[in-house]
Amino acid sequence: MDSERKYIIEHVTHPGHPLSYVEGSRVFQCDGCNKTGxxxxxxxxxCDFDLHEHCATCPSSFSFVVHPPHHLNLISHAHLSLQDHICDVCGTEIDGILFYRCERCNFDVHPLCTQxxxxxxxxxxxxxxxRLQPLSVGVCRVCQTSGCGHAWGYGCHVxxxxxxxxxxxxxxxxxSTFLDTLMSPMAVLIVMILALLIFLILMSTKNQHNWKGYSVHSVYVHR
Ligand SMILES: [Zn+2]
Ligand SMILES: [Zn+2]
Ligand SMILES: [Zn+2]
Ligand SMILES: [Zn+2]
Ligand SMILES: [Zn+2]
Ligand SMILES: [Zn+2]
Incomplete structure (x- = not known):
């Protein structure tokens, strides 16, 4: 294996077996948060058990800017019922065995979403x-739909x-705007093709006139 192994740790999600640090690996599925990395x-x-570097080393408790009133606790329990656990930041399901939670507020978040x-x-x-903020109001300028009222996104207050x-x-x-339409690569291409066509038509009619003029003139000279 060409990957360099650096550190050995114990992790609560995989008791009994030490985990080794693998640098710059190929795509894997994190067995903690169940997201790819x-x-x-x-x-x-x-055991072919993988954890994101962050999932393996994130603190057991920390203060998150998205949930200022309380510290979040790292939950790592393979047998916890995860029904209806939705990440309060990205709005998608939490289907891994590792996530942060505020029990008092029923606030859950993927470990990677705290980053x-x-x-x-x-x-x-x-x-x-x-700024990172709730997207309960306003329309997303990329997909043109409104927020689901649950997830966070990035916004400009101004x-x-x-x-x-x-x-x-x-x-x-x-x-999405008239200017965008004007500046789209397809529109630029069409304008260039039209300009080329007009140029070719002008050149061909000009050449025809020259040729006629020349032939009439030569006929006249030969006579
Ligand atoms: Zn992970
Ligand atoms: Zn193992
Ligand atoms: Zn999330
Ligand atoms: Zn809370
Ligand atoms: Zn969107
Ligand atoms: Zn702005």
Whole structure:
């Protein structure tokens, strides 16, 4: 194996077997949060058990900016009933055995969703920083639908500009405004083809005139 192994840890999700650090691995399924990963991981090679580096090393309790009133506790229980546990940040189901929870508020979040930056930038809105915030109001500028009232996303308070978390890396919609339509690659291509056609038509009619003029002139000279 060309991956370099660095550290050995014990983890509560996989008692009895130490996990080894594997750097820059290929795509894997995290047995903690049940999401895919493709970076560094911790692995039990005997059982083909993998954890994201973050899932293996995240603290058992911490304060999360999205849920300021209480500390969140890391829950890692293979036999916990996970029915109706929805991540309060990304709005998708929590189907792994590792997640953060505030018992008092019934607030749950995927470990990886606690790693979202508080601010980000997006090419659709280059002038202002976008902040992590609830998307219960407003329409996502990428998918053009409103938030489900549950999940968080990134938004600009100044401009009422919102983007879902899952739409952050989606392709930017084209043709949403008149200017976008004008500037779309297809429109530019069509304009270039039309210009070329007009140029060719002009050139051919000009050549025809020259040829006629020349032939009439030569006939005249020969006589
Ligand atoms: Zn994970
Ligand atoms: Zn094992
Ligand atoms: Zn989540
Ligand atoms: Zn709480
Ligand atoms: Zn969206
Ligand atoms: Zn703005």
């Amino acid at each position: 493709n970076g560094s991981k911790y692995q039990c090679a005997t 979202l930056p508080e601010t980000t930038r997006h090419p659709l809105h280059p002038d202002h920083l976008l 401009c009422d500009f919102n983007i879902h978390l899952q739409c952050l890396n989606s392709p930017i919609p084209r043709g």
